Amino acid sequence: MQVIQSATQLLEVCQAHRLAGRSIGLVPTMGYLHNGHISLVESLRPKVDILIASIFVNPTQFGPSEDLDAYPRDEQGDLEKLRDAKTDIVFLPTTTEIYQEQGELSLKPPALASRLCGASRPGHFSGVCTIVLKLFQLSRCTDAIFGEKDFQQLQVLRAMNRQLWLGINIHGGEVIREADGLAMSSRNAYLGESERIQARVLSRGLIAAKRAFRDQTQDAPLTHSSLLAVIKSEIPEENPEVIIDYIEVVDPRSLTPTENITESTRVILAVKVGKTRLIDNADLSTNDGLSHHL
Numbered sequence: 478m479q480v481i482q483s484a485t486q487l488l489e490v491c492q493a494h495r496l497a498g499r500s501i502g503l504v505p506t507m508g509y510l511h512n513g514h515i516s517l518v519e520s521l522r523p524k525v526d527i528l529i530a531s532i533f534v535n536p537t538q539f540g541p542s543e544d545l546d547a548y549p550r551d552e553q554g555d556l557e558k559l560r561d562a563k564t565d566i567v568f569l570p571t572t573t574e575i576y577q578e579q580g581e582l583s584l585k586p587p588a589l590a591s592r593l594c595g596a597s598r599p600g601h602f603s604g605v606c607t608i609v610l611k612l613f614q615l616s617r618c619t620d621a622i623f624g625e626k627d628f629q630q631l632q633v634l635r636a637m638n639r640q641l642w643l644g645i646n647i648h649g650g651e652v653i654r655e656a657d658g659l660a661m662s663s664r665n666a667y668l669g670e671s672e673r674i675q676a677r678v679l680s681r682g683l684i685a686a687k688r689a690f691r692d693q694t695q696d697a698p699l700t701h702s703s704l705l706a707v708i709k710s711e712i713p714e715e716n717p718e719v720i721i722d723y724i725e726v727v728d729p730r731s732l733t734p735t736e737n738i739t740e741s742t743r744v745i746l747a748v749k750v751g752k753t754r755l756i757d758n759a760d761l762s763t764n765d766g767l768s769h770h771l
């Protein structure tokens with residue numbers, strides 16, 4: 478496994494692989510890797526000749542009051558996990574390696590990025606699009622994979638790929654969860670013992686939604702508002718430790734609220750547990766990582 482810190486070195490190495498006709502897969506991460514990240518590596522690994530993982534805590538996607546400096550890091554542990562998962566190249570740049578000039582350009586993301594997390598975290602998706610486009614350019618990747626855990630991010634990046642004719646095969650990776658249903662996240666490391674228990678409300682809301690969809694009858698079909706009520710009943714508003722940012726029932730492509738409740742409708746939510754902002758989402762099917770909780 479090759480560890481590269483220099484942007485120009487990565488570019489040269491990747492250009493050589495492309496000239497030799499090899500396909501390149503990219504797995505962008507911010508490090509502190511867990512099984513969710515590794516599942517992305519494992520699912521892309523068989524599809525490409527060269528597998529690159531990047532570890533970069535991207536400052537431009539953090540707001541001024543967010544957790545950039547406190548973001549957890551474990552470089553040695555990350556490298557071991559990536560080696561075990563048969564990664565060919567790890568790109569591990571410094572901030573100045575990525576942002577070399579003062580006043581650099583930043584991308585204005587598509588409208589898809591303005592709601593949900595985009596509304597709560599102004600500038601976040603601009604930072605995400607900018608860093609991902611830089612990583613696409615440096616890696617010359619043919620394929621890239623992003624987790625459905627960050628469903629809005631996945632859809633925003635698919636829109637960028639389409640609208641800029643980048644021609645990259647963008648894959649989505651299923652959400653990997655802890656045994657109790659909590660979606661794995663580097664930010665789970667911030668949770669104290671009682672917060673960790675409170676954090677179950679996110680997956681509980683999603684499980685309740687799936688159950689309600691499965692159990693609806695012709696006489697009492699599920700509607701947008703009855704589905705929202707089911708989810709909200711799992712996430713009490715009066716709990717001071719759990720502050721709801723948003724709970725929405727949306728069309729998976731437009732990410733806008735929908736009255737057309739089907740198996741592919743997405744329930745998407747963001748909740749602050751103590752100081753930690755957690756997000757999660759799922760469709761209404763019964764064949765994903767939450768199914769055994771139904």
Ligand code: AMP
Pocket residue numbers: 505506507508512513514516517622623624625626627650651652653654660661662663
């Ligand atoms: P991050 O390091 O949080 O920026 O995440 C890097 C990539 O891993 C993103 O594409 C995330 O969507 C994905 N990811 C994070 N958590 C999970 C998870 N629990 N299951 C699947 N993918 C995940």
